Amino acid sequence: MNKKMLVSTVLSSALIASSFSATNVLADSSKAAKNWNDNANVPVFVKEKIAKKRTANNAEDAFNYLEENTEETGIKNPKGKMHVKQVQKDELGMTHIRFNQTANGVPVEGAEVIVHYSEDNEVVAVNGHHVPEAEVIDTTPEVSSVAALQRAKEAVNAPAELSAAPTSELVVYPTRNGNYLAYKVNVNFLTEEPGNWFVFVDANTGKVIDQYNAIMHTGDDHQQAVGTGVLGESYKIHTTKVKNPKEGAIFSLTDTSHEGLDGINTIDAKAWEIYTNDSASWKADELKPAVDAHYNSEQVYEYYLDEHGRNSLDGKGMAINSYVNFGNDYNNAFWTGHEMVYGNGDGSFFIPLSAGLDVAAHEMTHGVITHSANLKYKxxxxxxxxxxxxxxxxxxxxxxxxxxxxxxxxxxxxxxxxxxxxxxxxxxxxxxxxxxxxxxxxxxxxxxxxxxxxxxxxxxxxxxxxxxxxxxxxxxxxxxxxxxxxxxxxxxxxxxxxxxxxxxxxxxxxxxxxxxxxxxxxxxxxxxxxxxxxxxxxxxx
Incomplete structure (x- = not known):
């Protein structure tokens, strides 16, 4: 008899930024001479190294570099208009200082500039997007965040029950028609038409400026178990043995074997519970899509860890949650901004989509993208x-x-x-x-x-x-x-x-x-x- 165990998860909000790009540059560290983009206010450096060795490679020096080159970059008063978003050091010894442009402390959506240092403290590249016109906007909202959230829910026909708590952030939103003070609202739900909506609500009028669905398709004891996937292959999978005082031990599709990872969980999308079984043998037909999702999630996790030193989708060990058995004859798989979701297909065009390692890798990579470049989904x-x-x-x-x-x-x-x-x-x-x-x-x-x-x-x-x-x-x-x-x-x-x-x-x-x-x-x-x-x-x- 198969049983299911309730999964308790804490879901973080998605971070898919967006904006119309006013500038667009990348420096080539190998070569010299400056090349200019007429529509840009950050330089494209080419042909050779662009700076002599500097005394440091930290955020303060990056601010100083931008200040010293304000005529070339078009970024006036960078300390007052740029916020340090991330300082990243890599395996090559390079340091990358990522700034988010702000207007009176309000972030300009999608406007980032990155200063890259070599291991010898040379500034070897500067790239990103900067929107000078966004800095003169009035950042005092007339509409409340509560009202904006309600307007966003109405705009996307959100159900009463959401799969994650909605978020709302005040931003400056650049568009081709001008710059707006707006609330960036994220509404996430799992229905027959799932949504990971980003809605931009004018903070002065309450009107929706833009919206898009960023659903990206396609004392426990851990034990090694054996399972059979949809295509008939046998896999060794990591499960968790849970002692049940009334009925003895049961096994759940929860992998807690990886140090520093919050776990790999495979969940029944219809019951919203982690799959469980009364033995360590996972071979029943109804369990095969879940076995595939569980095994493939671990394979993708190990690829990113072994090849790139990345611990889970966010690089910080976040739990990897996969929902299987979604919808009825559902011909798709997607990343919600929080987890992977797999349909079982209609049996004609698709079989259960969790059977594909490349499908799992595709969806999990969307998670990596969400937590790195954050490429806007349109x-x-x-x-x-x-x-x-x-x-x-x-x-x-x-x-x-x-x-x-x-x-x-x-x-x-x-x-x-x-x-x-x-x-x-x-x-x-x-x-x-x-x-x-x-x-x-x-x-x-x-x-x-x-x-x-x-x-x-x-x-x-x-x-x-x-x-x-x-x-x-x-x-x-x-x-x-x-x-x-x-x-x-x-x-x-x-x-x-x-x-x-x-x-x-x-x-x-x-x-x-x-x-x-x-x-x-x-x-x-x-x-x-x-x-x-x-x-x-x-x-x-």
């Missing part, structure tokens, strides 16, 4: 969000360059859909009929900027799952030259060190080239491969 930054998730999906499930090949149902295979997306040959699959008119007429997933889909925001958040195949293909071209291990090192560094919330495709090229320079040197084959890969898909500086 248009090109959203496409990069999806692309990085796809890329790490195929890096972790390393046998091929296909995403989702293990979870396609018999109906999909019969129709020629043997995977969800292909990084090596994106055009092998058509986009949906709704999206096709916005492309070049071929109606297939693009692999070059000549095939880019100019989609409105209401369709796929501006093409996050479609245009991502362009940068996916660039990664494939690079990986074929240098191998998947080096590709992972370069892309992880770009994601966690250089990219910001509003980065676009050009930013990504610069960040990934810079990361290759950091790791392998200016004239290395790896840098050449990166440049050739992006040239090959039409993404230039």
């Amino acid at each position: 248009f090109q930054s959203g496409a990069l969000n999806e692309s990085f998730a796809d890329i790490f999906g195929v890096l972790i499930d390393e046998g091929d360059w296909e995403l989702g090949e293990d979870i396609m149902g018999p109906g999909a295979v019969a129709d020629g859909r043997t995977s969800l997306r292909s990084l090596s040959d994106p055009a092998k699959y058509p986009v949906g009929a709704t999206y096709a008119p916005y492309g070049d007429g071929e109606g297939n997933y693009p692999s070059h900027m000549d095939e880019y889909y100019e989609l409105p925001e209401e369709l796929d958040n501006g093409g996050v799952h479609i245009n991502s195949s362009i940068t996916n293909h660039a990664a494939y071209l690079i990986g074929e030259e240098i191998g998947k291990e080096k590709l992972g090192q370069i892309y992880y560094r770009a994601l966690t060190v250089y990219l910001t919330a509003t980065s676009n495709f050009s930013d990504a090229r610069k960040a990934i080239v810079q990361s290759a320079i950091d790791l392998y040197g200016t004239e290395s084959a790896e840098v050449t491969a990166v440049e050739n890969g992006f040239d090959g898909v039409g993404i230039y500086e």
Whole structure:
């Protein structure tokens, strides 16, 4: 007899920042001469190192550097207008000081500038986004945060029961139509149409300025147990043995075996309880999707720990929670901003989606992105969000360059859909009929900027799952030259060190080239491969 044990979790709010980018730069530490972006107020440094050795590599010196170069950067009075968000030291000995722009102490959404130091205390790169016009806005709200929260809930038809406590933060929100003082409200719920909504409510009028759903699709004693997955494979999994005074011991899909990690939990989405079993053998048919999710979560966790020294999705050991058995015949998997959720598929197009290691890696990488670059989930930054998730999906499930090949149902295979997306040959699959008119007429997933889909925001958040195949293909071209291990090192560094919330495709090229320079040197084959890969898909500086 299978039983379930109630899971008690503390869910943190999602952190997916957003803004219209007024500046967009990346410095190349290898070369000299200044190059200017007419629309930017932060310099692009190229050709050689940009500063002599400095006395320190801390936030105070970074402030001083920005102050000394205010004419070039356009950041006047940086100590009064920039807030230190993060100081990061990496394995190369580099230090990265990340600032968030503020206006009268109110953060400017998506506006970040990063100062990068070499191990010799040289400022070797400055990149980010700065919105000078946002600094003159009146930051006194007329509308209360309570009223803004209610307006946000109404705008997204939020149910009475939310899966996490909503959050509300006063920000300056840059748009193409001007800068607004706004409440950034996050509302999260799990229904048949799940939501991780970010709603920006004008703090003076109470009107909704912008909104988008950032659901990103696709005394206990720990024991080693054996389970069978959906595809019939046997796995060794870590479970927890819990003594029950009335009925003896039961085993739960809770892994507490990793030091510094708050646990890996696999939960029944219908009962909201951790899966349990009366033995250490997890082979019943109804348990197979849960076994896959549990095993795959540990594999992805270990990849990020072993390859990149990252302890869980936030880098700080947060619990990894996966909800399985979501919805009815639900053909999707997603990251909510807090946890992974897997549908069981309809049996024709998809089988249970937790069966795919690359699917689990994709969704968990969305969690890594949430806690690093925070790429805004629409248009090109959203496409990069999806692309990085796809890329790490195929890096972790390393046998091929296909995403989702293990979870396609018999109906999909019969129709020629043997995977969800292909990084090596994106055009092998058509986009949906709704999206096709916005492309070049071929109606297939693009692999070059000549095939880019100019989609409105209401369709796929501006093409996050479609245009991502362009940068996916660039990664494939690079990986074929240098191998998947080096590709992972370069892309992880770009994601966690250089990219910001509003980065676009050009930013990504610069960040990934810079990361290759950091790791392998200016004239290395790896840098050449990166440049050739992006040239090959039409993404230039």
